Amino acid sequence: MSYRVAVWGATGMAGGELLRILANHPNLEVVCAVSRGSAGKPLWHDHPHLRLWYPEMVYSSPDEAMDIPTDLVFLALPHRGAWKVAVDYRERGVKVVDLSGDFRLKDPAQYARWYGEEHGAPAYLEQAVYGLPELHREDIASSSLVSGVGCNASCAILGLAPLASTGLVDSVRMELRVGSSEAGGSPSKGSHHPYRTRTMRVFEPFRHRHLAEVIQETGLPEDLFTMTMTAVEMVRGVQMLAQVTLKEPVKEAVLWKAYRKATEGRPFWNVCPARPSHLRLPDPRFVLGSNHCSVGFVLHEDGVRLLVVSALDNLMKGASGSAVQAANLMLGLEETSGLDGAPIYPA
Amino acid sequence: MSYRVAVWGATGMAGGELLRILANHPNLEVVCAVSRGSAGKPLWHDHPHLRLWYPEMVYSSPDEAMDIPTDLVFLALPHRGAWKVAVDYRERGVKVVDLSGDFRLKDPAQYARWYGEEHGAPAYLEQAVYGLPELHREDIASSSLVSGVGCNASCAILGLAPLASTGLVDSVRMELRVGSSEAGGSPSKGSHHPYRTRTMRVFEPFRHRHLAEVIQETGLPEDLFTMTMTAVEMVRGVQMLAQVTLKEPVKEAVLWKAYRKATEGRPFWNVCPARPSHLRLPDPRFVLGSNHCSVGFVLHEDGVRLLVVSALDNLMKGASGSAVQAANLMLGLEETSGLDGAPIYPA
Amino acid sequence: MSYRVAVWGATGMAGGELLRILANHPNLEVVCAVSRGSAGKPLWHDHPHLRLWYPEMVYSSPDEAMDIPTDLVFLALPHRGAWKVAVDYRERGVKVVDLSGDFRLKDPAQYARWYGEEHGAPAYLEQAVYGLPELHREDIASSSLVSGVGCNASCAILGLAPLASTGLVDSVRMELRVGSSEAGGSPSKGSHHPYRTRTMRVFEPFRHRHLAEVIQETGLPEDLFTMTMTAVEMVRGVQMLAQVTLKEPVKEAVLWKAYRKATEGRPFWNVCPARPSHLRLPDPRFVLGSNHCSVGFVLHEDGVRLLVVSALDNLMKGASGSAVQAANLMLGLEETSGLDGAPIYPA
Amino acid sequence: MSYRVAVWGATGMAGGELLRILANHPNLEVVCAVSRGSAGKPLWHDHPHLRLWYPEMVYSSPDEAMDIPTDLVFLALPHRGAWKVAVDYRERGVKVVDLSGDFRLKDPAQYARWYGEEHGAPAYLEQAVYGLPELHREDIASSSLVSGVGCNASCAILGLAPLASTGLVDSVRMELRVGSSEAGGSPSKGSHHPYRTRTMRVFEPFRHRHLAEVIQETGLPEDLFTMTMTAVEMVRGVQMLAQVTLKEPVKEAVLWKAYRKATEGRPFWNVCPARPSHLRLPDPRFVLGSNHCSVGFVLHEDGVRLLVVSALDNLMKGASGSAVQAANLMLGLEETSGLDGAPIYPA
Structure with missing residues (x-):
C-alpha cells in the first residue's frame, strides 16, 4: 500500500x-x-x-505543487503561513x-491571545x-486535517x-x-555559533507560547503553570524538568499506576523504570533520532514534591515524527510505519 | 608585599x-x-x-612540602583528605x-549527616x-583557617x-x-566524553550535598528547599535556576532593594539590570574565566512566583578564585588582587 | 529468512x-x-x-554463550582477545x-610488526x-571467517x-x-570530558597502526604514506584529508573515471559531485548514523597536487555497520539489509 | 604612563x-x-x-569619534572599510x-590580485x-601605521x-x-549553530587568502604552498598542521636550532619541547584566552618529511592581542603590557 x-x-x-x-x-x-524561494534547485543542496x-x-x-496529485500533504511552513494552504488542500x-x-x-479566542x-x-x-497520537489516536485516524504539535508542548504534555x-x-x-534546531533553519544573532554554543540562555521566564497547548491538552487551569525556557548545547532535543507540587501527599504507586495506564499500548511513549536510579530520569540523548518520548519521575519523601522529567527529539517526536505518525493513522497504515528506528547513541 | x-x-x-x-x-x-603521586614530575605535564x-x-x-616555609597553604585535596593536613599546618x-x-x-552533627x-x-x-567573602569578609580577614566553598553552594547562596x-x-x-570540570580531574564512566558530551543528565532529584551549605548560609529551614542537579555541556560553569515562591505578593522594588544592598561594595557579586530583558538572567558564559558571580531575577505578575538565576565559573568563583580572594583578605592584601581579569567571551 | x-x-x-x-x-x-563482567545484567543498563x-x-x-546455538557470531572484543573465541566458533x-x-x-610478519x-x-x-565489502564482496560472501576493518583504515581505503x-x-x-567514540567505552585521562572536548590533539604524527591495513588494501608501498591522527570534537565520525601528489599532471576526468568505476554498484560508497563546490568535500556529519562512506576530491590547477577527503561514521561504516554488511553477504541476505537508514542531520 | x-x-x-x-x-x-549602527547604545549590550x-x-x-582626541586608534573594521579611516587619522x-x-x-599588485x-x-x-611583532618588532616600534595580521596567517607564519x-x-x-569566531559576529547559514556545530567542513582546498601573507612574510615562493581550510568545533582557536617536505634529509638538531633562535626573547612565541611526546604538538586549547603562539614539530625518520603544528587564539594572538602588542611597541610601552594573562584551561 503506497500513498x-x-x-x-x-x-x-x-x-x-x-x-x-x-x-x-x-x-x-x-x-x-x-519551496517558494528554491524552486528548481535540488533538494540535497539544502x-x-x-x-x-x-x-x-x-x-x-x-x-507547480498544487497541480501534482497527492493523497496527503505535510505543511512545514511558518506560523500564519500555513492555514491558507491547508484550506486550499482541504477544499480539494x-x-x-x-x-x-x-x-x-x-x-x-485563545489563538488570538497567544498568537x-x-x-x-x-x-x-x-x-x-490536535496531532498528538498518544492522546488523540482515534480522532486523528478519522480526521482529514490534523495539526502538528509544538515540540516543547509535546514534551510537556507527554x-x-x-x-x-x-x-x-x-x-x-x-x-x-531546548537544542538549537528548535529555532529552525534561519540564522540569527542568537543562533550564531560563537554565541549559541554552550549557552545556558534562559530566554523566557514564565510563559512560553507552547504553554497554551499544555493548558488545552492537560485540561489544567493556566494559573497552575509556569513554563521557563533555557537554550542549551544540543542540536536536537527537548527536555522538560517539571517541579510539581501535589495537593496532598501520595504514595508513589499512585503515580506509577497513572503513568503506566496512560502509556500502555503507546508505541512511542514510555516510562523509565525506577531502577537503576541513574537512568530514572531521561536524557534527550537516549532518544536522539527516534520517535520516542521517555518520561521519568521521582517523588520526594514528603509525598508532595515531585520531579517529572521528559525527553524527546524535537525534530522527530516533537515535529516531523509525530506528523508522520499522524499521517499513518489518517491513511490507515500501521501507526509505527517508517518510524521504528532505534535512537543513535552515543552521538 | 609578597607572600x-x-x-x-x-x-x-x-x-x-x-x-x-x-x-x-x-x-x-x-x-x-x-602531589603524592607525581612528586618530581614537572607541573606542566598535568x-x-x-x-x-x-x-x-x-x-x-x-x-618535602612540610619542610618548605610558607605563609599560607591552599589545600585542594579530596574531601576527608584535607583536615589532617590543615590541622598540621595550623599547628605550625x-x-x-x-x-x-x-x-x-x-x-x-550536620557534617556527620551529610558526609x-x-x-x-x-x-x-x-x-x-566559611570562605565566601561576599558574606564573611571581616571574619575571613581575621581568621587563619578558612574553608573553601562548594561550587554549587556558592552559586546558590549568592x-x-x-x-x-x-x-x-x-x-x-x-x-x-553544572559543567564537567565540577567532577574534577579523574576520569569515570560518567565523564567519558562520548557519554558526557551534550548530556542533560539529571543526577540528583532533590538534595545535593551542597544543600547543607545553602541551608547554613541562608539561615532558611531545610524544608523550604529542594536542589536538583543537571550535568550539561559545559566544561566550566554553574548556573542556578531557582523557582521561588514568596509568602505574599511583593513589588519588584522590594527585591531590587534587597539585591542591591547585598551586592553593594562587593567587587565580584553583581545583579543584572532589568534591561535589556534578554540579558536579565545571566549565562555562565558571560563570567567564564573570571571571579564574578552574576545574579538576575524576574518576578511573576502575581508577585509571588519568582525566578532567580545565578551564574559563576565553578573553578574560579566556585573554588580557586574565592580561595585566593579569601587568602588575599587573610594576608591583608587587596581583596581583588590577582583576580580582576575580565571574562573570556565568546569562548 | 531469519538467522x-x-x-x-x-x-x-x-x-x-x-x-x-x-x-x-x-x-x-x-x-x-x-559479557564476562556484566553477565546477568540487563543490556539496557549499558x-x-x-x-x-x-x-x-x-x-x-x-x-553460557558457547552453549547457545547461533548461525553467526560478531566479536567486538579487544585486540588479541578475539582470535581464540573466533577459532573456537569456527571449530564448531x-x-x-x-x-x-x-x-x-x-x-x-606484518601482524607481528604492527601489533x-x-x-x-x-x-x-x-x-x-578482510571485511570491507566494497573491495571484497565476493570473497566475503563465500567466507566463514571475516575480519572487521579499522575505522580509520576504512575511511582511508575507501x-x-x-x-x-x-x-x-x-x-x-x-x-x-577522529571522534571520541573511536577509543571505545573505557574512560581514560584522554577521554575525560574536560580534556577531550574541543581538543585538536595531534596524537600520532606519521604512522597510525591502521596504516598497515591501508598499505595491504591499496597495494601501494609503505614509503608513499604518512598517516597523522587528530582527535577532534565529535563523538562519531572519521574524516580523512589526504594531501596527495601524483606522479604526473592529470586531467580531472581521469580521476572521475576511477572513482566512478570503483563506486558503481556499491550501495554504501559514493562520490560527491563537483557542484555545488561547498559540498564537494564530505563532512562526517552528513553520514552520521548511517552506513555510508562519502568521498570527494579537488585537483589543483597544476594537475599534480590533489586533495582527497572521505568521511564515515566510525561506529557504523567504520565498525559495526560494515560487520553487519559482511554478515548479510555471508548469510546470503541482501547486502543492505538492516542498514539502509538515512543519516541523522543536523544532530 | 597612560594613553x-x-x-x-x-x-x-x-x-x-x-x-x-x-x-x-x-x-x-x-x-x-x-559603531555606525549602534551609536548611543551601551557597549555591554553587545x-x-x-x-x-x-x-x-x-x-x-x-x-563623534573623530572629534575625540586619542593617541592611537584600533580599527576593527571590515576589509576595504578601514583604509579611509586610517588615512584620515594618519593625516591628523x-x-x-x-x-x-x-x-x-x-x-x-598582490593586493589587487588577492582582494x-x-x-x-x-x-x-x-x-x-606588517604587525606581527615576532618578526617586525623594531619596525613596528618606529611606525605610526601598523597593519593587523590575518589570524590564519599569524598561525602559519609563526x-x-x-x-x-x-x-x-x-x-x-x-x-x-579554525573556530567559529574567525568568521566574526555576523550570522550566516554557515555559522548557524545546528549546521556549524561539530562540523568538519573543508571550505577551501588549496588557497586561502591569508596565503598571500604567508608568502610575503616567509619569503618562500608561492608555488611551494597549498593552504587548506577546515572549520571545526571550536569558538576560538586556529591550528596549523603543515605537512612539509624538505629538500634533503636533515638532523632534528638543525630544526631545533632554527626554532630556538627565532623564538628566543619573544615573549609570546614558544616551541614545545620534545618530551613528553603527547604534548609535543600544541592544541589551541592550551593557549585559549592568551596571547601566546605555540609551535611543535616532529621529523620523520627519513629526515625529509616533517610535521609542523602551531596553535593560537585567533581573537587574541591572531587579531586583537597582536594589535595591542603592536600598540604597546608603538607607544613605547612594555611589549607584554596588558597581555600577560595565562591561558584558561580546561574551558
Missing part, C-alpha cells in the same frame, strides 16, 4: 526531517517538495545528508498535516485535530498528562531545555 | 586553577606544589597551559585555605570560617542570600546546571 | 552499535549478548537507548565476523577475509583505493580526524 | 576582544568605542561579559593599528608595517618562519583548522 505525499516548507528543518523519514518509509512516497535518497528531485514552486479533498501553530488551539491576531479560518479550528488525569496537581513549574 | 604559598592537590583541577591564578598574582608566590609560567617547577611530595602557625568540604559545615561519618577534628570546625534576608521566602526549588 | 546471531563484547561501543543495528534488522535475531528493544535480555557469560562451524584487529593483516607480538593462530589469517588503481600516486600524506 | 585609545568596529568580535584586553590594560584607556568594565560607556558614531597625526586586511600586503580590486591608498602600503629561514623547504601543504 503519495507532498512536503511544503521543504527547505527548512522540519521539512528536511520529513524528507529524511519519508526516504525510508515503506508506504509513503514523496511526490513533491515545495539537505546534503539526503543526496543518495533524492538524487534528482528538485523543489517545486507552490503553483487532500488530507493535511500542518506542523505550524495555525491549528493547534481549538479556541479562536496576537485573529485566526484567518476559525471554522477550520473546530475540525482540526510528561504531565498522566499526572493531570489524577486530579492531584497543585502547581507545576516547568523548565524546558 | 609564599603552597598548593596541595596540585595535579587536580582546582589545584591547576590555583596555579593559573597565582601565575599572574602580584603578591603571592608559589613555593611548592604538592597543566600544559602553564608551561611558560612554571617551566622548571616539579611537584613536591607531602613530606601557617594560615590555611581548605577547598575541600572538610570545614564547610559548622555543626559537627556520612564523624568529623575527625571537630574542634577546628568552630574556628574555621543567588538566594539577598532574598533570604527579606524573610519573604516560602519555598525554593533550585535547579543547578 | 540467529550472538554479539560478544556487547557492553562496549561497537557492541552497542551492533545491538542497535540488529534491533531493527529484518533477518537477524540477537540470541545472546556476551545501552539506555535500547531499553525498548531489549527490555528483558541480560548479558550471557562466555560459558559457526560463521564469525571479528571486529578486532586480530585477522585484518594477511601476512603474519608487537606473534599471531596466535596464523593458520587462520589465510582464510580470514578514499584512496580508486586512486591507487590508477597507478598515479606518488605520495600520500593522510590526516585522519 | 588614550579609540576602538572602531567595536560591536564586532575583534572589537569586543580589544575592549576586553583594554579593560585590564594598565596603560591604555578606551576613550571611545565606535558584549555582556564586559558590563562591569564599561557600565556607562555608549558607542560613539564615526563623526594619530597612530593607527588597522586589524583589517587593507594594509597587510606591501605590493599593490580583487585596486587598493585605494597605495601610497600608504609602503609605510604600513609555525613556518623559522623553517623558511633554513632554506630547506621544498614544499608545504598546510591545513588550517
Whole structure:
C-alpha cells in the first residue's frame, strides 16, 4: 500500500526531517517538495545528508505543487503561513498535516491571545485535530486535517498528562531545555555559533507560547503553570524538568499506576523504570533520532514534591515524527510505519 | 608585599586553577606544589597551559612540602583528605585555605549527616570560617583557617542570600546546571566524553550535598528547599535556576532593594539590570574565566512566583578564585588582587 | 529468512552499535549478548537507548554463550582477545565476523610488526577475509571467517583505493580526524570530558597502526604514506584529508573515471559531485548514523597536487555497520539489509 | 604612563576582544568605542561579559569619534572599510593599528590580485608595517601605521618562519583548522549553530587568502604552498598542521636550532619541547584566552618529511592581542603590557 505525499516548507528543518523519514518509509512516497524561494534547485543542496535518497528531485514552486496529485500533504511552513494552504488542500479533498501553530488551539479566542491576531479560518479550528497520537489516536485516524504539535508542548504534555488525569496537581513549574534546531533553519544573532554554543540562555521566564497547548491538552487551569525556557548545547532535543507540587501527599504507586495506564499500548511513549536510579530520569540523548518520548519521575519523601522529567527529539517526536505518525493513522497504515528506528547513541 | 604559598592537590583541577591564578598574582608566590603521586614530575605535564609560567617547577611530595616555609597553604585535596593536613599546618602557625568540604559545615552533627561519618577534628570546625567573602569578609580577614566553598553552594547562596534576608521566602526549588570540570580531574564512566558530551543528565532529584551549605548560609529551614542537579555541556560553569515562591505578593522594588544592598561594595557579586530583558538572567558564559558571580531575577505578575538565576565559573568563583580572594583578605592584601581579569567571551 | 546471531563484547561501543543495528534488522535475531563482567545484567543498563528493544535480555557469560546455538557470531572484543573465541566458533562451524584487529593483516610478519607480538593462530589469517565489502564482496560472501576493518583504515581505503588503481600516486600524506567514540567505552585521562572536548590533539604524527591495513588494501608501498591522527570534537565520525601528489599532471576526468568505476554498484560508497563546490568535500556529519562512506576530491590547477577527503561514521561504516554488511553477504541476505537508514542531520 | 585609545568596529568580535584586553590594560584607556549602527547604545549590550568594565560607556558614531582626541586608534573594521579611516587619522597625526586586511600586503599588485580590486591608498602600503611583532618588532616600534595580521596567517607564519629561514623547504601543504569566531559576529547559514556545530567542513582546498601573507612574510615562493581550510568545533582557536617536505634529509638538531633562535626573547612565541611526546604538538586549547603562539614539530625518520603544528587564539594572538602588542611597541610601552594573562584551561 503506497500513498503519495507532498512536503511544503521543504527547505527548512522540519521539512528536511520529513524528507529524511519519508526516504525510508515503506508506504509513503514523496511526490513533491515545495519551496517558494528554491524552486528548481535540488533538494540535497539544502539537505546534503539526503543526496543518495533524492538524487534528482528538485523543489517545486507552490503553483507547480498544487497541480501534482497527492493523497496527503505535510505543511512545514511558518506560523500564519500555513492555514491558507491547508484550506486550499482541504477544499480539494487532500488530507493535511500542518506542523505550524495555525491549528493547534481549538479556541479562536485563545489563538488570538497567544498568537496576537485573529485566526484567518476559525471554522477550520473546530475540525482540526490536535496531532498528538498518544492522546488523540482515534480522532486523528478519522480526521482529514490534523495539526502538528509544538515540540516543547509535546514534551510537556507527554510528561504531565498522566499526572493531570489524577486530579492531584497543585502547581507545576516547568523548565524546558531546548537544542538549537528548535529555532529552525534561519540564522540569527542568537543562533550564531560563537554565541549559541554552550549557552545556558534562559530566554523566557514564565510563559512560553507552547504553554497554551499544555493548558488545552492537560485540561489544567493556566494559573497552575509556569513554563521557563533555557537554550542549551544540543542540536536536537527537548527536555522538560517539571517541579510539581501535589495537593496532598501520595504514595508513589499512585503515580506509577497513572503513568503506566496512560502509556500502555503507546508505541512511542514510555516510562523509565525506577531502577537503576541513574537512568530514572531521561536524557534527550537516549532518544536522539527516534520517535520516542521517555518520561521519568521521582517523588520526594514528603509525598508532595515531585520531579517529572521528559525527553524527546524535537525534530522527530516533537515535529516531523509525530506528523508522520499522524499521517499513518489518517491513511490507515500501521501507526509505527517508517518510524521504528532505534535512537543513535552515543552521538 | 609578597607572600609564599603552597598548593596541595596540585595535579587536580582546582589545584591547576590555583596555579593559573597565582601565575599572574602580584603578591603571592608559589613555593611548592604538592602531589603524592607525581612528586618530581614537572607541573606542566598535568597543566600544559602553564608551561611558560612554571617551566622548571616539579611537584613536591607531602613530606618535602612540610619542610618548605610558607605563609599560607591552599589545600585542594579530596574531601576527608584535607583536615589532617590543615590541622598540621595550623599547628605550625601557617594560615590555611581548605577547598575541600572538610570545614564547610559548622555543626559537627550536620557534617556527620551529610558526609556520612564523624568529623575527625571537630574542634577546628568552630574556628574555621566559611570562605565566601561576599558574606564573611571581616571574619575571613581575621581568621587563619578558612574553608573553601562548594561550587554549587556558592552559586546558590549568592543567588538566594539577598532574598533570604527579606524573610519573604516560602519555598525554593533550585535547579543547578553544572559543567564537567565540577567532577574534577579523574576520569569515570560518567565523564567519558562520548557519554558526557551534550548530556542533560539529571543526577540528583532533590538534595545535593551542597544543600547543607545553602541551608547554613541562608539561615532558611531545610524544608523550604529542594536542589536538583543537571550535568550539561559545559566544561566550566554553574548556573542556578531557582523557582521561588514568596509568602505574599511583593513589588519588584522590594527585591531590587534587597539585591542591591547585598551586592553593594562587593567587587565580584553583581545583579543584572532589568534591561535589556534578554540579558536579565545571566549565562555562565558571560563570567567564564573570571571571579564574578552574576545574579538576575524576574518576578511573576502575581508577585509571588519568582525566578532567580545565578551564574559563576565553578573553578574560579566556585573554588580557586574565592580561595585566593579569601587568602588575599587573610594576608591583608587587596581583596581583588590577582583576580580582576575580565571574562573570556565568546569562548 | 531469519538467522540467529550472538554479539560478544556487547557492553562496549561497537557492541552497542551492533545491538542497535540488529534491533531493527529484518533477518537477524540477537540470541545472546556476551559479557564476562556484566553477565546477568540487563543490556539496557549499558545501552539506555535500547531499553525498548531489549527490555528483558541480560548479558550471557562466555560459558553460557558457547552453549547457545547461533548461525553467526560478531566479536567486538579487544585486540588479541578475539582470535581464540573466533577459532573456537569456527571449530564448531559457526560463521564469525571479528571486529578486532586480530585477522585484518594477511601476512603474519606484518601482524607481528604492527601489533608487537606473534599471531596466535596464523593458520587462520589465510582464510580470514578482510571485511570491507566494497573491495571484497565476493570473497566475503563465500567466507566463514571475516575480519572487521579499522575505522580509520576504512575511511582511508575507501578514499584512496580508486586512486591507487590508477597507478598515479606518488605520495600520500593522510590526516585522519577522529571522534571520541573511536577509543571505545573505557574512560581514560584522554577521554575525560574536560580534556577531550574541543581538543585538536595531534596524537600520532606519521604512522597510525591502521596504516598497515591501508598499505595491504591499496597495494601501494609503505614509503608513499604518512598517516597523522587528530582527535577532534565529535563523538562519531572519521574524516580523512589526504594531501596527495601524483606522479604526473592529470586531467580531472581521469580521476572521475576511477572513482566512478570503483563506486558503481556499491550501495554504501559514493562520490560527491563537483557542484555545488561547498559540498564537494564530505563532512562526517552528513553520514552520521548511517552506513555510508562519502568521498570527494579537488585537483589543483597544476594537475599534480590533489586533495582527497572521505568521511564515515566510525561506529557504523567504520565498525559495526560494515560487520553487519559482511554478515548479510555471508548469510546470503541482501547486502543492505538492516542498514539502509538515512543519516541523522543536523544532530 | 597612560594613553588614550579609540576602538572602531567595536560591536564586532575583534572589537569586543580589544575592549576586553583594554579593560585590564594598565596603560591604555578606551576613550571611545565606535559603531555606525549602534551609536548611543551601551557597549555591554553587545558584549555582556564586559558590563562591569564599561557600565556607562555608549558607542560613539564615526563623526563623534573623530572629534575625540586619542593617541592611537584600533580599527576593527571590515576589509576595504578601514583604509579611509586610517588615512584620515594618519593625516591628523594619530597612530593607527588597522586589524583589517587593507594594509597587510606591501605590493599593490598582490593586493589587487588577492582582494580583487585596486587598493585605494597605495601610497600608504609602503609605510604600513606588517604587525606581527615576532618578526617586525623594531619596525613596528618606529611606525605610526601598523597593519593587523590575518589570524590564519599569524598561525602559519609563526609555525613556518623559522623553517623558511633554513632554506630547506621544498614544499608545504598546510591545513588550517579554525573556530567559529574567525568568521566574526555576523550570522550566516554557515555559522548557524545546528549546521556549524561539530562540523568538519573543508571550505577551501588549496588557497586561502591569508596565503598571500604567508608568502610575503616567509619569503618562500608561492608555488611551494597549498593552504587548506577546515572549520571545526571550536569558538576560538586556529591550528596549523603543515605537512612539509624538505629538500634533503636533515638532523632534528638543525630544526631545533632554527626554532630556538627565532623564538628566543619573544615573549609570546614558544616551541614545545620534545618530551613528553603527547604534548609535543600544541592544541589551541592550551593557549585559549592568551596571547601566546605555540609551535611543535616532529621529523620523520627519513629526515625529509616533517610535521609542523602551531596553535593560537585567533581573537587574541591572531587579531586583537597582536594589535595591542603592536600598540604597546608603538607607544613605547612594555611589549607584554596588558597581555600577560595565562591561558584558561580546561574551558
